Amino acid sequence: DTGVSQDPRHKITKRGQNVTFRCDPISEHNRLYWYRQTLGQGPEFLTYFQNEAQLEKSRLLSDRFSAERPKGSFSTLEIQRTEQGDSAMYLCASSIQPDNEQFFGPGTRLTVL
Amino acid sequence: AQSVTQPDIHITVSEGASLELRCNYSYGATPYLFWYVQSPGQGLQLLLKYFSGDTLVQGIKGFEAEFKRSQSSFNLRKPSVHWSDAAEYFCAVGPPSGGYQKVTFGTGTKLQVIP
Numbered sequence: 001d002t003g004v005s006q007d008p009r010h011k012i013t014k015r016g017q018n019v020t021f022r023c024d025p026i027s028e029h030n031r032l033y034w035y036r037q038t039l040g041q042g043p044e045f046l047t048y049f050q051n052e053a054q055l056e057k058s059r060l061l062s063d064r065f066s067a068e069r070p071k072g073s074f075s076t077l078e079i080q081r082t083e084q085g086d087s088a089m090y091l092c093a094s095s096i097q098p099d100n101e102q103f104f105g106p107g108t109r110l111t112v113l
Numbered sequence: 114a115q116s117v118t119q120p121d122i123h124i125t126v127s128e129g130a131s132l133e134l135r136c137n138y139s140y141g142a143t144p145y146l147f148w149y150v151q152s153p154g155q156g157l158q159l160l161l162k163y164f165s166g167d168t169l170v171q172g173i174k175g176f177e178a179e180f181k182r183s184q185s186s187f188n189l190r191k192p193s194v195h196w197s198d199a200a201e202y203f204c205a206v207g208p209p210s211g212g213y214q215k216v217t218f219g220t221g222t223k224l225q226v227i228p
Contacts, residue, residue: 040201042218104156
């Protein structure tokens with residue numbers, strides 16, 4: 001296993017369109033995290049899964065955002081009706097309980113025109 | 114609430130010179146502390162972490178960090194910087210073990226290395 005992978009690496013969309021990102025964690029990792037990173041800022045926590053259960057969502061995750069991890073393996077993050085303010089790098093990370101070292105993927109850079 | 118402050122937005126050092134990146138945290142107890150590095154357009158790579166024990170932590174790529182409880186600091190150091198160290202560095206804090214680990218990141222310090 002080569003680490004956390006994310007797809008696509010880049011996405012350009014028009015305002016109002018829906019987008020979906022995928023994250024494949026390290027295979028034995030049961031914890032998965034989504035972060036958003038804007039220019040000049042550190043990553044901001046969005047949501048966390050333990051296996052298939054979504055255990056916490058940040059206030060940053062508006063109703064237009066939804067994340068799933070249906071079988072406790074890969075995860076998807078969907079943004080509906082995108083806005084220009086959604087432009088950011090979306091990072092996925094995974095870890096294995098009880099260790100709390102998070103391994104990050106390369107990120108998906110979203111540009112909303 | 115936990116928070117991390119990285120007071121230096123941008124630092125420039127000469128290749129071969131020593132480096133110290135500052136990090137101060139706010140947390141109610143002894144947290145888990147991390148330093149990550151991010152190259153342009155890339156994800157984050159863990160340089161080192163502190164959980165407990167020896168307050169001087171060794172990491173990858175010749176980096177080390179020292180936890181100072183009295184100063185709520187976890188500064189990153191390297192004795193001799195290489196041009197390949199140019200990147201953005203993030204300090205992060207997370208709660209002690211138990212439950213999941215929500216990590217809070219600082220705003221980062223961008224390191225420029227000049228010949």
